[in-house]
Structures are given as C-alpha cells and as structure tokens.
Amino acid sequence: MLDTTDGETTPTLGTLVARSLKREKPGTNTAAVQAALDAFLDERAEGPDVVPGKGEVSAWLQSRIARLGRERACTDFAWLQKGAARLWGVAETAHFAIVLREARVTRKHPRAGEWDRAGRAVSRLPDNWQSAMRHRIRWPASNAGTVSWSASRVAAVAHALARWRVYCDAHGLDVLPTGTTLEAYARWLVAPEGGGVSTRSVSDYLGRIVDGVAMVVAPGFSSTACAFVVRDWRERADKEGAPTKCGAQLVSASAIYKLGFACMGQARALRTRSTRAATLFRNGLLLATAVALPRRARALSVLEHGRTLWALDAQRVHVRIPARHLKLPEADKTGPPFEAVLHNPGLASAVLTYVRDFRPIFDNGDMLFPSTRAPGDGLSESRLGQIVGDLTKAHLGVRVSIHRLRDNAATECGESVPGGARLAAPLIGNRDRATTDRHYDRSDGLKAARVFGARLEARRSAPEDLLV
Known part of the structure; x- marks a missing residue:
C-alpha cells in the first residue's frame, strides 16, 4: 500500500486490478494476481504508463526463476499476465504468453521421419x-x-x-x-x-x-x-464395414465446422492472450480446416503457413499440398501437388487472425497446428485425431475421427450441393466415386473444394435448427 500525504493509504495498482477481476470473475485468485503485479511494478524502472516489452518481462521472469525456482516463478508469472492484461490490454500483453512458454518448454528431440x-x-x-x-x-x-x-x-x-x-x-x-x-x-x-x-x-x-x-x-x-x-x-x-465408422458418427459436417468457429470465438473472448487461448484457437481452426479441406490426417499434419496454406486476402485461402503427403501410389508422389484456392471468407479471416494474434504464442515457426510441448514441431497425425475426437465428443456428444469427418463432409456435399454426388469423392481426395476410376480428377477436386466451402460458410451463419 502507498501512503498519502495526509496519513491515509491509497490502493496499489495491483489492488485495483485485483478488485476489478474479482467483480468480473469472482473465482479468480485475485490475491495472487495482486501480489505478482505489485512485485513486478515495484521492481521496474518505468512507470505504469509504459507497456513492458518482451525483453523486460523475460529478464524479470529469469530473475524470479533464479530466486524462487522455475515452477514457482512460472506460476507467479502466469498470475502476472492476468493482471497485466487488465492493466495494459489483452493484445498489448500477448508477448507475456510467449515468454512464459519459452521458460516452461524445452526443445525436444526431432520427431522421427x-x-x-x-x-x-x-x-x-x-x-x-x-x-x-x-x-x-x-x-x-x-x-x-x-x-x-x-x-x-x-x-x-x-x-x-x-x-x-x-x-x-x-x-x-x-x-x-x-x-x-x-x-x-x-x-x-x-x-x-x-x-x-x-x-x-x-x-x-x-x-x-x-x-x-x-x-x-x-x-x-x-x-x-x-x-x-x-x-x-x-x-x-x-x-x-469399418468398426470405427458407426452410424452415430454421422454428425453434420456443418455442425463440426460451426463448432470450430465457436472455439475460435471463445479464444478471442478470453481476457488473457495465453497459451490456453492460443491452443483453443488452434483447435477450432483445426476443426474448421478439416471440414473445409477434408483431407487425411497426414495432409493436415504438414500444413504450414506460407508454404502449404495461406490466406491470399480476407476472402480466399490458398492450399498447396505436395504429392508426397497425399495418399498416392509411391510412383506418383513426385507428381504435381494438390492445389486449390478456397473462396471462404470465414476461414480466410480465421487464418489471418490466427497468424497475427495466436500463432506466435507457440513458437517462431510456421506449422499451422504446432505442438504445445515441442517448440518448432507440428502436431502428429495421431494427436490431430485425438483433438478432433475429444472436441466432438465433448461438444456434440459423439467422438468423430478425422477419417470419419471426411465421410461426413462427403455425405453432406452429396446431399446438399448441386452435382454433389459426383463432387464428393474428389472433395475428400478419393480417386473416384467408387474407387474405380484410376485417375485423380484435379479439376473436380478444385471445384468441389470451392463449392463445398461456400456451402459451409452459408450454413455457419444459419440458425442452429437448420443444421442437418
């Protein structure tokens, strides 16, 4: 507490921030937020009007680690970020999450090829x-x-x-x-x-x-x-039939797409730009991308911003997946890539937001779906499948695998898009409608991706009771 000239006391900034948090979120450990914020402000040379940069907060955290140990210091720093976000702003303090993650996570051995x-x-x-x-x-x-x-x-x-x-x-x-x-x-x-x-x-x-x-x-x-x-x-x-493809998994692809955007909206609404927020946004983007681009987990696991997927503008997403990452005969894996431009404003806007606000929290790399535990690495195929299954089970009541999601997208495309029966197979990357045609029709694949993307966007803003 700070003494005033007349002998009375005035609350510290940490106290004021803690009170504000307590009114908005009563369950928050406001005492920990207050202590961490006051400790940081007391030790810095700049006044509270200057937003601390990454170098300053990183140095402060390292000094705390030296005095208190890594676990205790990182816990205190997490509380500090909550207070800092309220004091200086969510976007302005997003780099706190990067500093905390760099302190907590060490680089793992490269994943075997x-x-x-x-x-x-x-x-x-x-x-x-x-x-x-x-x-x-x-x-x-x-x-x-x-x-x-x-x-x-x-x-x-x-x-x-x-x-x-x-x-x-x-x-x-x-x-x-x-x-x-x-x-x-x-x-x-x-x-x-x-x-x-x-x-x-x-x-x-x-x-x-x-x-x-x-x-x-x-x-x-x-x-x-x-x-x-x-x-x-x-x-x-x-x-x-496949034992993992039960009828209960026939959830509308539009419902899963909409769930992805709900997760991303929740991440935006969080009052702290933390690793939790970044992970929530990443997972939502995974759901939306897996529906708009219903390819196998292997293809999704290699998506890399700027190389295999990027937003051309606020309306379009460019996808370019090398043939070696597609399910093709080995002799064809040196052939041309799958390449498409998705006219999908919702997905394009999500990619732009993710790359600007959330992706940097993980690491300095470009993998679209990065690991939270292995900086520089993308999530494995099995981990992507686990995330999709966990999210659909938690929010839709049934576990849907990535492979089943492709079936759901094909079903919805076939039932709701003009000419969808013909476009469903190239949409999900099958060689033909009944695995009879031995030549992958790339032009159909591009058309299917465009048409189905427009369908998803139209349904995303539709009332809930209109979803299949």
Whole structure:
C-alpha cells in the first residue's frame, strides 16, 4: 500500500486490478494476481504508463526463476499476465504468453521421419529378412531396389511379418503360409487370445503377410489357397464395414465446422492472450480446416503457413499440398501437388487472425497446428485425431475421427450441393466415386473444394435448427 500525504493509504495498482477481476470473475485468485503485479511494478524502472516489452518481462521472469525456482516463478508469472492484461490490454500483453512458454518448454528431440520409423520396424525382423527387404525396396537414400513402396507400407508389412513369425514360432508352424495356416491365423486374431482384432484389420494383415513373404521370405511366392483366404476376408470386411465408422458418427459436417468457429470465438473472448487461448484457437481452426479441406490426417499434419496454406486476402485461402503427403501410389508422389484456392471468407479471416494474434504464442515457426510441448514441431497425425475426437465428443456428444469427418463432409456435399454426388469423392481426395476410376480428377477436386466451402460458410451463419 502507498501512503498519502495526509496519513491515509491509497490502493496499489495491483489492488485495483485485483478488485476489478474479482467483480468480473469472482473465482479468480485475485490475491495472487495482486501480489505478482505489485512485485513486478515495484521492481521496474518505468512507470505504469509504459507497456513492458518482451525483453523486460523475460529478464524479470529469469530473475524470479533464479530466486524462487522455475515452477514457482512460472506460476507467479502466469498470475502476472492476468493482471497485466487488465492493466495494459489483452493484445498489448500477448508477448507475456510467449515468454512464459519459452521458460516452461524445452526443445525436444526431432520427431522421427516416416522412413526412420519404417527402418525401425524392419530392424525387428530376422537379419536375413531385413537384408532382403532393404535390398529389394527402393529407399530414399539409395538407388538400389526395384520395388516402390511407401514408408507406411514398408512399416505395415514389417509389423505384419513380425507378428506372423511370432505366431508361427509359438504354434510350431513354417513361416511360409498355406491356405490352412493363414485361415487359422485369421481366426486366432479375431478371438480374444489374439486380441479380438476387427475383420477389416485381419484382412489387411493377411494381405501384408502374403506380400511380405513374396518380398523377403520366398521371393516370387504365390499360393492360390492363400490368395483365396485373403480375398475371402477382404470380402467379409467390405460386407461388415469399418468398426470405427458407426452410424452415430454421422454428425453434420456443418455442425463440426460451426463448432470450430465457436472455439475460435471463445479464444478471442478470453481476457488473457495465453497459451490456453492460443491452443483453443488452434483447435477450432483445426476443426474448421478439416471440414473445409477434408483431407487425411497426414495432409493436415504438414500444413504450414506460407508454404502449404495461406490466406491470399480476407476472402480466399490458398492450399498447396505436395504429392508426397497425399495418399498416392509411391510412383506418383513426385507428381504435381494438390492445389486449390478456397473462396471462404470465414476461414480466410480465421487464418489471418490466427497468424497475427495466436500463432506466435507457440513458437517462431510456421506449422499451422504446432505442438504445445515441442517448440518448432507440428502436431502428429495421431494427436490431430485425438483433438478432433475429444472436441466432438465433448461438444456434440459423439467422438468423430478425422477419417470419419471426411465421410461426413462427403455425405453432406452429396446431399446438399448441386452435382454433389459426383463432387464428393474428389472433395475428400478419393480417386473416384467408387474407387474405380484410376485417375485423380484435379479439376473436380478444385471445384468441389470451392463449392463445398461456400456451402459451409452459408450454413455457419444459419440458425442452429437448420443444421442437418
């Protein structure tokens, strides 16, 4: 407290700010806000009329860390930011969040690349299988090999072979499959002792085992009986459908798009431009982008502002995804990218706001969906899926996966957009409407993205009861 000339006391700025916060948000720890703000103001040379810069607040935090320890100092600094935002303004103190995050988060080891992960999967195979696989497959760093498999394909086949070998060893079987042993393995997988694997996954495993055996165990291997078993389980899987695609997940794509904008609106409304606000805005942008650009999680995970996605102006968003990040045959991954201009004012405005106000809080990078725990890295495919699932479960009552979201977008496009039945497949990146046409129609993909984006924007401002 400050003494006045007549012996009375006048409240400090920290006290006044704390009182204001208490009136607006009674549950706030106003004592902690007051103590942190008063401590900061008492130690600075400038008066309260000057907004402290990043260098000043960073130096203050480091001095507190030296005296109090990192955890206590960072906690106090978080309370300081709440008071500073009320005193100097939310936008004016956004750099406090950057300083706090830099103090709390250390840089992690770079995430392994897809071919690194494939290499680790292959390394778990017997030595002779490893050498055969490395010799026959064309790896990025080698000109050897004649088979063009993607990294994910290599890893999947290696995992399937490793699991098949363990089963054969446990049951005293030859690793060279027959129709009988392959069928027995399939039945074991779906049983509780085999993990209760879905029919779709069993179908995938069997195909990978046969391909892997022909690749590394017995080159040129061919078996009519094995081919029959693989085909039989594939037909069963097609008939049953994917177990992760239940009818309850058919939530309107427009409703998910609208939820994304609700999250971004909530982030804007927060009185502190904190990591929490930035994360909330990022997650909302993820939902909106995943609907407006319903591509696979892999493509979304590589979106980078200024390189693969950027706002041309307040009306349009330019997207350019390299072919290597699309689900294409390995031989086509050096081809032209998927490129489109989305005429979507809502999304364009969101991207501009995000890049200006929220994205810098994470780090100095450009990944559109950055990690909060690994500065410089983007979120992984699995983490993107988890965020989408958690948000839809919390707000819409049902967990919707990114892959299911693509189905929902295609369904809404097919039902509500003129000519949508034809545009639905290229919208989500399928090769055709029934996976029969072997050539991806890029012109249809661009048209679908434009038309569906306009549809989403029109529905975003529609009354809630008009949503499907």
